[in-house]
Amino acid sequence: MLEYTVTARRIDSHGSEARAKEARIVLDTDMAGRVDAFNPAEMLLASLAACMLKGTERVVPMLEFDLRGMEISLHGVRQDSPPKMVRIDYEIVVDTDETDQRLDLLHRNLRKYGTISNTLAEAVELVGSIRRKG
Incomplete structure (x- = not known):
């Protein structure tokens, strides 16, 4: 069995981030949405x-x-x-x-x-x- 680990955290009311290994992805968690991140x-x-x-x-x-x-x-x-x-x-x-x-x-x-x-x-x-x- 393979296993995967991702962590995510709220940055502020406009966005969050997820991390895996040495990679980071900005997440669109703003209720109004944002164009520079994936929802x-x-x-x-x-x-x-x-x-x-x-x-x-x-x-x-x-x-x-x-x-x-x-x-x-x-x-x-x-x-x-x-x-x-x-x-x-x-x-x-x-x-x-x-x-x-x-x-x-x-x-x-x-x-x-x-x-x-x-x-x-x-x-x-x-x-x-x-x-x-x-």
């Missing part, structure tokens, strides 16, 4: 994107997949009462000359072996696609 819902979406990007780094060598670049766009839908995310849509855009079948294989691997994607898929409707850039 909790955006952090959740960023976590999913990071999971997929890290998973890509893991499987690309195993699949001998020709990858020049990747971008992921995400959109979350939150209901108000009770407050929760009910759906996350994502699109993975891959800069590659690989076939459609190989793109699908990459996508299946990212969904099957992602810690965050597997966790979220149990709690929210997680819908996504993968396509070639261009």
